[in-house]
Amino acid sequence: MEYISTRGAASPLNFEQVTLAGLAGDGGLYVPQSWPSFSPAEIADMAGLSYVETAVRVMLPFVGDALDETELRDICEQAYGRFSHAAVTPLVQLDGQQWLLELFHGPTLAFKDVALQLLGLLFEKFLARQDKHLTVVGATSGDTGSAAIDALAGRDKVDIFMLHPDGRISDVQRRQMTTVRAPNVHNIAIDGSFDDAQAMVKRMFADQEVTNRFSISAVNSINWARLMAQVVYYFYAASQLGAPHRKVAFSVPTGNFGDVFAGYVASKMGLPIEQLIVATNVNDILHRALSAGDYSTGTVTPTAAPSMDIQVSSNFERLLFDLEGRDGAKTAARMAAFEKSHNMQLEPAMREAASSIFTSHRVDPDDMSIAMRWAQDRAGHVIDPHSAIGLSAAQNVGLDPAVPVVTLATAHPAKFPDAVERATGIRPALPRRVGDLFDREENYTKLPGTYDAVKSFIMSNATPSDG
Numbered sequence: 022m023e024y025i026s027t028r029g030a031a032s033p034l035n036f037e038q039v040t041l042a043g044l045a046g047d048g049g050l051y052v053p054q055s056w057p058s059f060s061p062a063e064i065a066d067m068a069g070l071s072y073v074e075t076a077v078r079v080m081l082p083f084v085g086d087a088l089d090e091t092e093l094r095d096i097c098e099q100a101y102g103r104f105s106h107a108a109v110t111p112l113v114q115l116d117g118q119q120w121l122l123e124l125f126h127g128p129t130l131a132f133k134d135v136a137l138q139l140l141g142l143l144f145e146k147f148l149a150r151q152d153k154h155l156t157v158v159g160a161t162s163g164d165t166g167s168a169a170i171d172a173l174a175g176r177d178k179v180d181i182f183m184l185h186p187d188g189r190i191s192d193v194q195r196r197q198m199t200t201v202r203a204p205n206v207h208n209i210a211i212d213g214s215f216d217d218a219q220a221m222v223k224r225m226f227a228d229q230e231v232t233n234r235f236s237i238s239a240v241n242s243i244n245w246a247r248l249m250a251q252v253v254y255y256f257y258a259a260s261q262l263g264a265p266h267r268k269v270a271f272s273v274p275t276g277n278f279g280d281v282f283a284g285y286v287a288s289k290m291g292l293p294i295e296q297l298i299v300a301t302n303v304n305d306i307l308h309r310a311l312s313a314g315d316y317s318t319g320t321v322t323p324t325a326a327p328s329m330d331i332q333v334s335s336n337f338e339r340l341l342f343d344l345e346g347r348d349g350a351k352t353a354a355r356m357a358a359f360e361k362s363h364n365m366q367l368e369p370a371m372r373e374a375a376s377s378i379f380t381s382h383r384v385d386p387d388d389m390s391i392a393m394r395w396a397q398d399r400a401g402h403v404i405d406p407h408s409a410i411g412l413s414a415a416q417n418v419g420l421d422p423a424v425p426v427v428t429l430a431t432a433h434p435a436k437f438p439d440a441v442e443r444a445t446g447i448r449p450a451l452p453r454r455v456g457d458l459f460d461r462e463e464n465y466t467k468l469p470g471t472y473d474a475v476k477s478f479i480m481s482n483a484t485p486s487d488g
């Protein structure tokens with residue numbers, strides 16, 4: 022399997038190279054040269070498989086000869102052995118056709134663990150074959166950071182520099198990152214938004230002063246391996262609900278468009294998906310783009326679902342590339358224009374093509390609270406604000422009521438206790454496995470929200486690629 026850049030100019034890479042590279046040198050995102058696919062019989066064969074066995078079947082075509090089946094299974098067993106639920110991502114029925122796919126049973130209580138536990142092990146495996154040191158640079162609105170740090174802390178041959186927007190993530194999220202003591206972990210709080218942090222990370226990949234000295238890589242969903250791992254749970258959930266004989270819809274609380282793009286990949290691989298509901302909060306650029314063709318950024322509004330307070334959704338570029346007939350030059354020109362004007366209009370034909378699988382819904386704070394109360398009253402389930410946005414969209418987007426709809430529950434409610442308590446009157450307790458989070462000492466560096474300040478910090482603290 023070869024991977025190509027959405028901007029067409031970077032050389033194709035194999036799976037090992039693409040995992041270590043993160044972002045393409047031309048600024049694009051890597052995608053498989055073509056989508057592998059399963060026949061209906063092969064999908065029917067996935068019924069009843071464990072999470073690990075589903076993961077091996079779904080990911081093997083993407084891995085090529087970078088890992089054999091036994092190596093991939095071994096890595097999956099290690100990664101998912103750290104989850105606290107035997108089903109890894111259990112599917113729970115809320116009411117009638119409303120289902121919840123709980124993705125938060127990993128070590129840091131959010132869906133990011135599903136991919137990042139795997140990515141940490143992939144880095145280790147691939148770096149053991151190469152004589153180089155990796156510098157991971159990431160941006161987080163709260164969950165990617167803690168999951169990546171958990172997956173990489175203490176590992177040889179990797180440093181991680183994680184940028185978060187100062188004051189704009191929950192206390193639990195911040196402490197999950199800043200209380201980890203490991204010499205290879207560097208937390209940075211910047212003045213600004215997640216979008217500012219993400220823009221700095223992307224700029225670093227194109228900065229030769231940085232890339233000449235350091236081998237940099239990504240743990241955000243710009244890294245293909247992140248998305249690949251997230252495709253698995255769409256197959257796993259749909260198989261339990263009767264795929265390929267019955268179509269299923271998914272409602273996905275969306276920020277960087279990674280999780281829902283993984284659903285799109287599953288559909289490209291042959292999984293019969295009725296609709297992918299792109300659920301946004303008031304930072305609704307994706308809803309505007311899909312419903313009206315308007316992909317233009319405004320200022321980011323802080324909300325009770327802070328992990329989704331994002332305007333520039335990295336993975337939307339992967340969809341644009343497909344919608345434009347996989348013409349890298351066109352996507353490069355489109356993205357260059359967007360980077361200048363912060364505005365992009367989607368042509369009607371692109372919108373129509375997208376609407377064959379995507380629909381979108383913007384959820385306001387009141388509807389988010391109503392969904393949290395509904396889950397609690399109707400099904401006895403306390404859900405977090407992000408999952409509530411997905412659930413509210415699932416209930417209000419106007420789907421055929423005969424179709425089962427699976428809302429991705431992306432975080433444990435205890436990560437956002439204040440918002441949950443405001444909506445439901447219940448203050449969710451942190452699971453015992455996160456331990457004494459509020460007694461541990463925090464350690465992080467505050468920096469101004471400028472590229473130069475962040476670059477200079479990383480250049481002075483990172484290990485050059487030759488060690």
Ligand SMILES: Cc1ncc(COP(=O)(O)O)c(C=O)c1O
Pocket residue numbers: 131132163164165242274275276277278279280281328329407408431432
């Ligand atoms: C809890 C939670 N829900 C939803 C999202 C949105 O997911 P994506 O960025 O893949 O669209 C995020 C962050 O990305 C998150 O942390």
Ligand SMILES: N[C@@H](CCOP(=O)(O)O)C(=O)O
Pocket residue numbers: 160161162163164165166240241242243276277279328329335
């Ligand atoms: N919500 C995310 C934002 C980054 O998303 P990613 O999936 O691209 O890593 C976070 O928690 O940091």
